[in-house]
Structure formats: structure tokens, C-alpha cells
Amino acid sequence: MDCVSHVVVDWGTSSFRLWALNRAGGVLAERRSAQGLLAAASEGFEHVLDSHLAALSVPEGVPVMMCGMVGARAGWVEAAYMDAPARLDRLAEQAAQVPSARRPIRILPGIAQRGAGEADVMRGEETQLLALVGDGFEGLACLPGTHSKWVVVAQGQVQRFATFLTGELFHLLRSGSVIAPAVEAAAVMNPRAPAFARGVEDGLAAPETLANRLFRLRASWLLEGTAPADTLARLSGLLVGSELAGAARQVGTLANVALVASGPAAEVYEKALALAGVPGVVRHDAERLVRSGLHAAALSAFRLERASA
Amino acid sequence: MDCVSHVVVDWGTSSFRLWALNRAGGVLAERRSAQGLLAAASEGFEHVLDSHLAALSVPEGVPVMMCGMVGARAGWVEAAYMDAPARLDRLAEQAAQVPSARRPIRILPGIAQRGAGEADVMRGEETQLLALVGDGFEGLACLPGTHSKWVVVAQGQVQRFATFLTGELFHLLRSGSVIAPAVEAAAVMNPRAPAFARGVEDGLAAPETLANRLFRLRASWLLEGTAPADTLARLSGLLVGSELAGAARQVGTLANVALVASGPAAEVYEKALALAGVPGVVRHDAERLVRSGLHAAALSAFRLERASA
Structure with a gap:
């Protein structure tokens, strides 16, 4: 060579x-x-x-x-x-x-x-x-x-x-918690799903309720037969929305953000930042x-x- | 008989x-x-x-x-x-x-x-x-x-x-996350430890930062060699403190609470409710x-x- x-x-x-x-x-x-x-x-x-x-x-x-x-x-x-x-x-x-x-x-x-x-x-x-x-x-x-x-x-x-332990929490909850049976039939997480947007909004608006909303993902599957793909999208949205709320607290107002990401995470966070109304997001590979x-x-x-x- | x-x-x-x-x-x-x-x-x-x-x-x-x-x-x-x-x-x-x-x-x-x-x-x-x-x-x-x-x-x-999925999160994080090596040497969770009180206070004051504070438990163990018992107490405190903040949001002001618990959970929540200044807590077996x-x-x-x- x-x-x-x-x-x-x-x-x-x-x-x-x-x-x-x-x-x-x-x-x-x-x-x-x-x-x-x-x-x-x-x-x-x-x-x-x-x-x-x-x-x-x-x-x-x-x-x-x-x-x-x-x-x-x-x-x-x-x-x-x-x-x-x-x-x-x-x-x-x-x-x-x-x-x-x-x-x-x-x-x-x-x-x-x-x-x-x-x-x-x-x-x-x-x-x-x-x-x-x-x-x-x-x-x-x-x-x-x-x-x-x-x-x-x-x-x-x-x-x-x-x-933020967000991605690890997502994997633990998805595979090893009482939420697992409600999402195991979901293939991929789709950040364009309305359920993702609702999750992000709930996570941003009331991050203190996260552990309750996580349980309610299971309850919603039990009681209403919520589709696995929707439950998975909502799970991801809740966690990412809570992270955005926490980031604002820990590092200051979210603006002019360099989003350094590849693959699926890039789309997930780009969508979440847009839902949160964060201005000036520039994506970097x-x-x-x-x-x-x-x-x-x-x-x-x-x-x-x-x-x- | x-x-x-x-x-x-x-x-x-x-x-x-x-x-x-x-x-x-x-x-x-x-x-x-x-x-x-x-x-x-x-x-x-x-x-x-x-x-x-x-x-x-x-x-x-x-x-x-x-x-x-x-x-x-x-x-x-x-x-x-x-x-x-x-x-x-x-x-x-x-x-x-x-x-x-x-x-x-x-x-x-x-x-x-x-x-x-x-x-x-x-x-x-x-x-x-x-x-x-x-x-x-x-x-x-x-x-x-x-x-x-x-x-x-x-x-x-x-x-x-x-x-609230609190207890399940505690077990998932304690045994299956990057926090596990930092707490595996801890025998029991002691709600009278100052680290538990700090966790409850942080969870109550800034529940949106939970996923960050969870990661910092690992970082604190890596950088400062924080004792496993203290890390475990803080982990529990963070989760319970966040739950109290979330409960106040979901069911209203916390007051005149009938605490229905047995065993270690009774002491953990009694201590957390006291730290949160919740009046009128009555314990029931x-x-x-x-x-x-x-x-x-x-x-x-x-x-x-x-x-x-």
C-alpha cells in the first residue's frame, strides 16, 4: 500500500x-x-x-x-x-x-x-x-x-x-424490564412516528414523571393493546425529551447546538431538538x-x- | 386444625x-x-x-x-x-x-x-x-x-x-448497568446514610437531571473512588427523590400520606418523605x-x- x-x-x-x-x-x-x-x-x-x-x-x-x-x-x-x-x-x-x-x-x-x-x-x-x-x-x-x-x-x-445515561436506559428498559413484552415485536424505532413526538413533549414538559410514564407504557399495552412500534417510539421520545430538559439545566439554554452524530441517533436527536424548538442546530458527522x-x-x-x- | x-x-x-x-x-x-x-x-x-x-x-x-x-x-x-x-x-x-x-x-x-x-x-x-x-x-x-x-x-x-417504576429501575441499574461495578461491593442500602439524603434532595430539586446524575455515580466511582455503599445509597435516593417530585405532579401536593409498606421499603420511604418535608405521614404495615x-x-x-x- x-x-x-x-x-x-x-x-x-x-x-x-x-x-x-x-x-x-x-x-x-x-x-x-x-x-x-x-x-x-x-x-x-x-x-x-x-x-x-x-x-x-x-x-x-x-x-x-x-x-x-x-x-x-x-x-x-x-x-x-x-x-x-x-x-x-x-x-x-x-x-x-x-x-x-x-x-x-x-x-x-x-x-x-x-x-x-x-x-x-x-x-x-x-x-x-x-x-x-x-x-x-x-x-x-x-x-x-x-x-x-x-x-x-x-x-x-x-x-x-x-x-446522560439515555441510550443505556433505553436498552435496559427495552430488553430487561416490564416494558419489554410491550415492545419486543417492534423492529426499529421510528423518530418520525407521532408517538415519538408525544414522548419528547411529555419528557420535556414533565421530566419528573418519567418513572410513571415508563410504567404507563406497559399499562397502555395491557389495557389498550398499544402497538409495539408506538410504544417503542414513545419510550425513546420520553427518554430523549427528559435528557433535553436535563441538559438545559446542566449546561444552560439549548441553542446553536453542534449535533455530532452518525446513523439512527442523528435523526432521533435532530427530530427531538426540532420538537423542542432549539434554534441553530447544525449536524456534523x-x-x-x-x-x-x-x-x-x-x-x-x-x-x-x-x-x- | x-x-x-x-x-x-x-x-x-x-x-x-x-x-x-x-x-x-x-x-x-x-x-x-x-x-x-x-x-x-x-x-x-x-x-x-x-x-x-x-x-x-x-x-x-x-x-x-x-x-x-x-x-x-x-x-x-x-x-x-x-x-x-x-x-x-x-x-x-x-x-x-x-x-x-x-x-x-x-x-x-x-x-x-x-x-x-x-x-x-x-x-x-x-x-x-x-x-x-x-x-x-x-x-x-x-x-x-x-x-x-x-x-x-x-x-x-x-x-x-x-x-412509578422506581424499584425496578433500581434493580436494573444496580445489577445490569455501567453503575453496577460501582455498587456491587455494597451489601445493603442504608437510608440513614448522608449519601441517601443527598440523592433524595438532588432527585427532588432537579429530577430532569436524573440520567446525568446516574452516569455521574459511575464517574464519581472512577475518579474519586466513592465507596460502594455511598453510591448505592445515592442511587436509591436519586430515584426515590425523583419519584416524590413526580408524584407531586401526578397526584397533587404530598401531605397526609398513608405510607403502606413493610420491610426495608418502609424505612426508605419514611426517610425520603421526611427529607421532602411531607407533613402528616402515617405508616401502615x-x-x-x-x-x-x-x-x-x-x-x-x-x-x-x-x-x-
Whole structure:
């Protein structure tokens, strides 16, 4: 394979994504797998990475920059958190070095927020934010997912942030609660369903009633035979609506939001933000941003010359 | 066994409790087991009941009054819901008859609340409320549990109610979420811990931030090594505090609350209600009430003569 300047890897709890890049950050090749943290811990992190590099015939010496849970305590090498407020252009110099005879390998740190009742952490999202501030962004960033992040970004820094367990709650309730039988026949969650909109509105208007409205999803299925797809859409809407109410409380008025998302989550949050009347929402592709952030960090950490595409 | 007038059974999802009573409602003998709905559905409801009656040598002909999930669609015989507003003194006449050659057996109905967004159900709690109104109660009843109920009772009727998934959320989060590793070393939840009080206060003051505060329990354990017992107490406090905020929204100002509870839940909710400054909380033993409600229903349904103790 020609022209590979460096390799970047987004290595999370449940997924592995690798891109071989040229100096300009252009993608020469990519690899994706489900070898997230748990799988990699048993197969061996080095073995997993080497197998993907070998599959692409990446020469020895080509450096690798990584981010995500691979840098957690339970990951490959721990990349100690930077504390918020955190300058994103310092991420690269704080990267942890992974011992390797074949090539330089580094892992970007996550960001921690400390203080009683304020403790919060991110790993992976900081790399997306690095790309965002590289484009000059200031404002509020929303990064939905299993653990949605709301981040106040100013002057190239992560000022403060709040993580919501929304996606995890959705999966727990959908699969392991008394709501499960009411939604198990639903294939996919449709954010364009009126039931999603009603859920968002209820979640926003009365987030304190969440645990009651969750039970009522079951009751509505029992008493009225509510369709599984509607119940699932309402469940999602309630949780996302409550999150929007909570985000407004924790990070301030929701406006001029950079929505950093890929796949179904992007549509879900775009719809919810529109229902909530949040102005100035700009969507960014999460995968493009993480790759771009890793690229910027690699150029800096490995002192590679920038080049135009 | 002498003097058995009737037998009463509280048969729930996870437990079976039977009492042999005299005419005055005095307990002559009791049986308890973990043969809840799932176990009984595989062993056979009739077999389970008969085995306990045989163990106490209850003569043929002695009637049995039951309540709880045994009357659900997935139970023994479905006892159709009464609709709220529901007169509690009508429960006995609405009881479902279980076919049996040996004795009269009936199951009390649950109560349903219908209407868009209002759908809610109870099974078992209505029997406790029957005993409560038999003592002349009017006001707000709180019946904590896996699915906590808040019920407006007036003129002998269940006017309206709201069920909160609080206990189930606690168990899901404690055992199956990213919070699990932070609490797995905690033995019991101590409602007298300061962390419980802080959780209740946070849940009451900002219930919309619940999903964030839940994630922060994990972050606090990661960053600060927060003790598992404190994290567990705070988790419980957050959920119960949010429930109190939601109950105030769904059923009105919290005051003069009949707290119907047994075991650890009684202490947890008594403490939370005190922290919330709710006036006029009177604790009632849930088990005594369900037995007393079943007794009253049995006297009425089987036309047994009342007798003094």
C-alpha cells in the first residue's frame, strides 16, 4: 500500500474502526470490526491491531494514533484523563505511549470533570471536539449515544459537560424490564412516528414523571393493546425529551447546538431538538469528526508535515 | 386444625403468602413461599394452593379469597380490572370465581385507570386500600415497591393513581448497568446514610437531571473512588427523590400520606418523605393491611358472619 502517512483508530467499548490516512488526512483504506474492549481484552490488543495493520500491509514505522476506551483503565494502556476546563489542542501532547518495537503508537486521553456531584468523564468524544474546534466552533455540542454528552466548548476548551445515561436506559428498559413484552415485536424505532413526538413533549414538559410514564407504557399495552412500534417510539421520545430538559439545566439554554452524530441517533436527536424548538442546530458527522480529530492529533504528536489534499 | 373460617392468599409475581383465619380475622396459621407467578405457572396454580392447604389440613369447603397477580391474564383465572374511579367495597362482588370441586375460591380484581397517557394498573394494592378505607381513611396513599403506587383515595373510592417504576429501575441499574461495578461491593442500602439524603434532595430539586446524575455515580466511582455503599445509597435516593417530585405532579401536593409498606421499603420511604418535608405521614404495615383487606372481602363474598376477636 502506497502513501500511508499514519493510521488512526477509534477503539470503543463495542467497536473497532481503523483508517489508513495520507498526509492530508485522506482515507486510503479502512477496517471495521466488532472487536471492542471486551473482545480485544481477551484476544489481546496488540494482536487485534497488528492483524488489521497486516491486512492492509501497513509498513513498519508508520505511526498509529488511537482514541476511545482503549485508553481506559481496562483498556490497553491507560491514558490519564485531562481535567476540564481542558484545552483540546493539548490532547496530542498528553497522549499515552504504547510500547511497540515496530512503530510509534499513542492513545489520546479522555477528559474528566471533577467536584462533588459534578464528576463526569468522556473518552473518544474529546477527539471529535478537537476536530470541531479546529473548524472554529464555539458553543454547545451534543454527542448522542449510549451515554450522551452535552459539552460547553469555548476558546478551544471543553469548559464543562454532562453525560446522560439515555441510550443505556433505553436498552435496559427495552430488553430487561416490564416494558419489554410491550415492545419486543417492534423492529426499529421510528423518530418520525407521532408517538415519538408525544414522548419528547411529555419528557420535556414533565421530566419528573418519567418513572410513571415508563410504567404507563406497559399499562397502555395491557389495557389498550398499544402497538409495539408506538410504544417503542414513545419510550425513546420520553427518554430523549427528559435528557433535553436535563441538559438545559446542566449546561444552560439549548441553542446553536453542534449535533455530532452518525446513523439512527442523528435523526432521533435532530427530530427531538426540532420538537423542542432549539434554534441553530447544525449536524456534523461523528465518524468524519473522530477521523479528522485523530488526524490532527497524529500530525501534531508525530510531527508530521501537513500537506494539502 | 380448628376454627378455620376462611383462607386468604396474597399471590404476587415473586411470592406466595397464605393465612388461615378465624371469623374475626385472627391468624390461625400461615404459609409463605417463593412460588410466585412464574413458579406457580409451571408447577400449576391448583397444585401449589392445594399443597399449602393440605400442609395446614384445611378442611374441604373452607373458602379461599386471593388477590394479586394470580388474577392477571398470565395468572390462574383472570379477574377483570375494575375501572377507576372504583368503589373499594365493590371489589368482593367483582371477584373472579376459580373452578374447584372442593371449595369456593375467588380472586379479587385489580383496578385500571384508562385514558390517553393515563393508562395505569394495580393488582394487590387495591386490597390493602380496601382495609385502609375500612378504617375510614381519605387522602393520599403511597405504596412503595418494585412498582410504587401513589393513590388518591376519597369516599371509599380509588379516584386516580400513578405507578412509578422506581424499584425496578433500581434493580436494573444496580445489577445490569455501567453503575453496577460501582455498587456491587455494597451489601445493603442504608437510608440513614448522608449519601441517601443527598440523592433524595438532588432527585427532588432537579429530577430532569436524573440520567446525568446516574452516569455521574459511575464517574464519581472512577475518579474519586466513592465507596460502594455511598453510591448505592445515592442511587436509591436519586430515584426515590425523583419519584416524590413526580408524584407531586401526578397526584397533587404530598401531605397526609398513608405510607403502606413493610420491610426495608418502609424505612426508605419514611426517610425520603421526611427529607421532602411531607407533613402528616402515617405508616401502615402492608402485610397487615393486605390480610385485613382479604378478610373483609372474604366475609362479604362468602357471606360469612362477622365475629369479634
